[in-house]
Amino acid sequence: MKLHTQNNFTSELPADPSEINIPRQVEQACFSYVEPKKPSNPSLVHASVEVANSLGLSQEDILSDDFLNTFSGNAIYPKTKPYALAYAGHQFGNWAGQLGDGRAINLTEVLHDDKLYTVQLKGAGPTPYSRTADGFAVLRSSIREHLCAEAMHYLGVPTTRSLSLVLSGDQVLRDVLYNGNPAYEKGAIVCRVAPSFIRFGNFELFASRKDHATLQLLADYSIKHHFSEIKSEGVEKYLDFFKMVTQTTLDMIVQWQRVGFVHGVMNTDNMSIHGITIDYGPYGWLEDYNPNWTPNTTDREYKRYRFGNQPDIALWNLYQLANALYPLINEAKPLEAILNGFGSGYQREYLNMMRNKLGLKISKDEDAVLIEGLTELLQVVETDMTIFFRNLGSVQKEDSIEATLDKIKEAFYNEKDLNESILNKWHTWLQQYIKRINQETLTDDERKLFMNLVNPKYVLRNYMAQLSIDAADKGDYSLLNELFELLKKPYDEQLESQKWFAKRPDWARDKVGCSMLSCSS
Known part of the structure; x- marks a missing residue:
């Protein structure tokens, strides 16, 4: 495994003169040198071939011991010196002072195809910025990060990338709900990739x-x-x-x-x-x-x-x-x-x-009113955002209001909530929408194709991520692999995966990990 490494950040910016790895205030330095803690028994759960390729690595490299050792923190790549960034920040609107990379360790910078990347491990142990935390991460949060970073990329949303997900072989104590009931979970390490990890808080x-x-x-x-x-x-x-x-x-x-x-x-x-x-x-x-x-x-x-x-x-x-x-x-x-x-x-x-998202290529002044009317209407009864916009692409210029409503009703969580007053509001909006698309030059097929490029069919719904976490906890990574492949083509029909084009199931409405999450990881 060969990486074209650079050390611009550490060679051009001031370092913390102390290399003592204990929580402390770090003055007049942009970073502190710190080594990852060696995991007891690292094993590769998943890796992104595309991200590896962007760093100049191959499929064969991913399967090598060098890859596992480097991106688990088990070994330091030659001629590199890992480090953690110093930064501060406002948290929930309040000044928090010095924060820093409390559980992230930058391995090095990699230059490939004239692009510069910073490679960083999350969950590889404590740093001088860990405060009262241990610097580690658990499998559930690491799966969520690995899947989401790549899902966002394929959706066309600017994001960090995720190279790999590794089990450390160690147990990590976490209180998932911050309710005084900590439990041991599987430790894991994600390798994140970005142009840099410089934040507003660094300044x-x-x-x-x-x-x-x-x-x-x-x-x-x-x-x-x-x-x-x-x-x-x-x-x-x-x-x-x-x-x-x-x-x-x-x-x-x-x-x-x-x-x-x-x-x-x-x-x-x-x-x-x-x-x-x-x-x-x-x-x-x-x-x-x-x-x-x-x-x-x-x-x-x-x-x-x-x-x-x-x-x-x-x-x-x-x-x-x-x-x-x-x-x-x-x-x-x-x-x-x-x-x-x-x-x-x-x-x-x-x-x-x-x-x-509405398939309107010609700008008209009344569009703002049409859009505002829709976003207000979507809130009147529970309406699935992803399904609604995706199915709206099937509406045709000559459709009746009833036919149009029939095409979008799959998005409503409970059709019984659609009383006469609400149905009248939908009829009014849909009439305006059909009138508006009739002012467009796109054919129905062209508009659907256009809309399908911006309205994803598949997103990483919380319950989907949780299902893959539950399976992975038992050592079954098949669902993680399935979702990873599915989310690489979020705008494609992928009819064989139609089961994932569905509203959140009732069991997921209030389940931990599916409705709300804590910062615990």
């Missing part, structure tokens, strides 16, 4: 400590290696950097809303400068279209990170990044101008995205 750490020298070093490094298209100098350089982060963050949120994904923990330390989804904890997909839903038990009361609030939270987080970068710019107005553009930019992109 917040140095700004909060008034360590402007390190703040500038980190900003310059980020621009040099990850935003090399920026050619401006001085203050303009940092403004251009912030502008690009703002835009890619906006783009990511629009994609989340398109597929019904809810991150669950949009703390500033979980926001990437690359505009990619990172840190898959208590995430979930909307089953019924409910803008107030959050998958996170910690957020149950205030619902800060609910589906409908994700755009506003992204903007709030960008404000924190702007505050962190302010010492490099020393002028508020240009930063405010970029932030002020987020709202209008998001509304424009959201409207275009929703037009696409």
